[in-house]
Amino acid sequence: MNLESPSRLQKILSKGEFAVTAECGPPRGANPDVVLKKAELLKGCADAVNITDNQTAIVRMSSISASVHVMKAGLEPVMQMVVRDRNRIALQSDILGAWSLGIKNILCLSGDHQTFGSQPEALNVFDIDSMNLLRLVKDMRDEGRDMSGFELDGPPRMFIGAAANPFADPFEYRVVRLAKKIDAGADFIQTQCIYNMDRFKKWMKLINEEGLTEKVYILAGVMPLKSAGMARYMKNKVAGMDIPDDIIKRMEGVPKEKAAQEGISLCIEQIAELRQIKGIHGIHLMAIEWEDKVKGIVEKAGLYPRPEID
């Protein structure tokens, strides 16, 4: 891991503090107020916030510009970058630009396929994959060179993140894939939302045995459920999501008006359980369009206030 990188998130993690990241989806429009409002709600609750990159393949304000908006509001962004929409030339150029604007964290992703979005007739790019993206950001940072080998005037010293989904198949290969991502350049990992705790623990056991948690920071993904309907929808419709029946039953077992509170309670219990697992260095709290609940969850989870870092 490159300790020179001056990201706040990296400082928190390297100090051994239990990190909290949250998520902030840019708006479907050019109005920055939406981002600033979300940032205001998340301020002080998270060490950094992920700024999604046209998530679910729906056109939104770019992750670079929304990252700049949240920085103005006093939050540190984790700029997400997908390889779906940009070729290697555009990706490298945007990474240089992002660093020049003060963006210090990047999360390298493949991206949701465009057929899930609002413009399924679009041509995708996928010039390189997320593994290649990790390597190119690392090479830019550590070697100071772009993919052509050209020496950069001012290398972008990004703190590099990757995603991992222990709930996708084939299960055993997920450990190999994580190892590859670490080798390629990942400093930290944010996982898919965890509901199937048994499977997650099994994956953590395997990656602990391989020594991978010594090489990378793992931020466990959690997402509070708003209703039983949301749980069922995610189980059946969202790719790569694994929600066991007992969680759905629990959400169905409370009256509708109390479902949101139940979802939040469940989330707080999950965070407590995750903190007990060896090799977990923080949580990534995805309260999508529910940013006003983040503070309460972080408080009740005993993770508030966030540590001061100079």
Added chain:
Amino acid sequence: MIVGEQKPVAEIKSIIEPYKKILILGCNTCVKTCFAGGEDEVAVLGSALRLAFKKQGENKHIEEFTIERQCEDEFIHEAASRIAENDAVLSLACGAGVQAIAKRFANVPVLPGVNTTFIGIQESQGVFTEECCGCGNCDLAIFGGICPVTRCAKKLLNGPCGGSQNGKCEVNPDTDCAWQLIIDRLTRLGQLDNLRAYIPPKNWRTGLAGGPRKLVREDHII
């Protein structure tokens, strides 16, 4: 083979509308195998078009002829006299065949009757699947004979995305996840270690990104 699908009769009808004398030209190789443009399809389409035009009181001359391959001069010559006698050619070959005919006959409009879909195989009777995208730099040796460039919806070279579940692709539950197939096969072959290595970004210069490709075989040029 090159897999293609015949265009709907209504579309073909509107494409050939301006012409009085039309030659439907079939191709008896790839598009015959995928039931799009061989001798049988030429006959069926010819009948359908004659009937359709007759119903609207139009008398068009529709001639049928099929050659072995529209992409080779050797066979194209066989159609020369018939092409000369008609106002237009409706080619039921793949896009390469249509263009080969257009190249040889400068004064005759050559119209496509088939949508060329992909390079593939007949997986089972009547079911065709894409297997190769002609990237010009084959890495099937690493991937156990299953191509992720063609068969993974995200062209991933370093393992499956987070959307692979129960062996299926997140983009279409009817499509097998290419990466699940690759991992299963390499496991059987005892070559799973192939996937531990980092695969660098693909060089697309040998693919269509490098512009239209040309293969020159000096050893065959006389």
